[in-house]
C-alpha cells in the first residue's frame with residue numbers, strides 16, 4: 001500500500017479535500033490531525049497513514065473502483081451530456097491525478113467499468129496487449145443465423161476498416177436473440193461491429209464482467225472500491 005510522506009496541504013489537495021490555496025482555511029474548519037495531534041500549519045509533513053480529518057482516515061492514495069454503468073452516461077472527461085465522473089462523490093471528482101475509466105463503454109452500454117487514478121494500472125489494463133477478458137450480454141434485433149459462434153471463435157473475422165482479424169471470441173447462446181460474448185480486445189464499438197458483420201444489430205449491450213470483476217451485486221450507478229489486495233488481475 002502506498003504511504004507517501006509529504007506536506008499536509010499536498011495530501012489534502014491531491015485527494016480532493018480542498019485546493020492548496022484553501023488548505024489554511026480547511027485546517028481551521030476541520031479537525032485535521034497528524035498522529036492524533038491537531039495541525040494548523042499547511043507545511044507540516046506527514047505520512048498519509050498518519051493524517052485524519054475529523055477523526056476519519058484520509059481516502060486511499062490510489063483509488064480504483066468498479067461501477068455498474070447505467071445507460072446514457074458517457075465515459076469521457078470533456079464531452080456533452082452526463083459524464084460518468086459526475087456519479088462519483090464530489091471529493092473524488094477533485095482528485096489529482098484524476099479518476100479515469102479503464103477503457104470505455106458506449107453511452108448506451110451498461111455494466112462493468114473500472115475507474116482509477118492509478119495511471120500505470122490504467123495503462124496496463126487498457127493497453128491492447130493486456131488481454132483482459134470482457135464478458136458481454138448482447139440482445140440482438142434479429143434471430144441468430146447460425147454461423148456466428150463458429151465465425152467469432154475462428155480468429156478469422158476482420159471488421160470493416162481494420163487490417164487484422166479479431167482474436168477468437170467465445171459466444172454462448174442464451175436464446176434466439178440473446179447471447180453472451182467474451183472478447184479479449186477492446187476495439188471501437190467492437191461488439192456492435194461484430195454483429196453488424198453477420199447482418200444483425202445489437203439493441204442492448206451489458207458488460208457482465210471486466211476481468212474478474214462482475215457487477216451482478218451492484219445496481220446501475222452503484223460502485224465499490226477495489227481493495228489493492230483484490231487488484232490481482234493476471
Ligand code: URA
Pocket residue numbers: 104105106107109188189190191192193205
Ligand atoms: N462493444 C461495443 O460495441 N460497445 C461497447 O460499449 C463495448 C463493446
